[in-house]
Amino acid sequence: MSVCAAGLLLMMTVIFCPAVGQTPFSLSVSQDVYQAEQHSNITLTWTFPVSAVSSSDSLVVDIKNVGQMRRVYNYDRKTETGLSPHEHYRGRVLCDPVLITKGRIECVFTDLRLNDTGTYQCIVTVVHRYTDDKTCDLNVTAALDRPAVETSNPESRKRFGLYASLGLFTVVTALLASSFLANLCKF
Numbered sequence: 001m002s003v004c005a006a007g008l009l010l011m012m013t014v015i016f017c018p019a020v021g022q023t024p025f026s027l028s029v030s031q032d033v034y035q036a037e038q039h040s041n042i043t044l045t046w047t048f049p050v051s052a053v054s055s056s057d058s059l060v061v062d063i064k065n066v067g068q069m070r071r072v073y074n075y076d077r078k079t080e081t082g083l084s085p086h087e088h089y090r091g092r093v094l095c096d097p098v099l100i101t102k103g104r105i106e107c108v109f110t111d112l113r114l115n116d117t118g119t120y121q122c123i124v125t126v127v128h129r130y131t132d133d134k135t136c137d138l139n140v141t142a143a144l145d146r147p148a149v150e151t152s153n154p155e156s157r158k159r160f161g162l163y164a165s166l167g168l169f170t171v172v173t174a175l176l177a178s179s180f181l182a183n184l185c186k187f
């Protein structure tokens with residue numbers, strides 16, 4: 001057994017060990033950030049390998065708004081129902097339970113509000129076997145109905161920035177000049 005063989009063995013261990021410990025169950029989110037306008041609808045989608053779940057497994061899906069700690073959606077395959085969502089989301093978030101049994105969590109958020117903006121976490125639990133979670137951000141912006149206002153704002157902000165830096169330059173120059181003069185006068 002040479003040093004080389006030992007090294008090779010160590011390398012193989014390092015390469016293949018993580019794969020051994022890896023769970024075959026992982027949840028994916030189709031987008032990390034969802035962008036939408038107020039009053040529109042948007043679909044948030046998570047997927048998981050349904051092959052890892054047997055028909056006798058108890059499957060639970062829970063979606064919540066992390067910052068506001070509000071339940072958005074809950075589903076338990078055993079009872080075919082779930083815990084009631086927070087009233088802020090009740091009747092506005094629709095997820096198809098048939099798709100969930102196929103490994104696809106598709107939730108339509110309707111009539112979006114500005115305060116729906118936040119981080120949403122989906123947790124899928126195959127009871128006593130696996131659990132995984134993935135978060136995504138939803139950013140709801142006001143509907144743009146006056147683009148003219150939009151374009152004039154950055155311009156004036158830029159101009160303000162220019163004046164501000166010119167002003168700062170003048171002040172700094174004046175300070176430097178006066179301290180220079182003050183030093184000169186000491187002698």
Ligand SMILES: *[C@@H]1O[C@H](CO)[C@@H](O)[C@H](O)[C@H]1NC(C)=O
Binds near residue numbers: 039040
């Ligand atoms: C949003 O979804 C609701 C319910 O499915 C529907 O009635 C409405 O027309 C949709 N709105 C838009 C802007 O697509």
Ligand SMILES: *[C@@H]1O[C@H](CO)[C@@H](O)[C@H](O)[C@H]1NC(C)=O
Binds near residue numbers: 088113114115
């Ligand atoms: C969210 O906004 C809606 C209107 O857009 C308002 O009715 C509701 O009270 C707000 N909820 C919270 C918790 O701020």
Ligand SMILES: *[C@@H]1O[C@H](CO)[C@@H](O)[C@H](O)[C@H]1NC(C)=O
Binds near residue numbers: 139
């Ligand atoms: C939300 O979208 C607006 C407009 O695109 C963007 O300026 C802002 O940075 C976004 N905010 C977050 C938290 O992603």
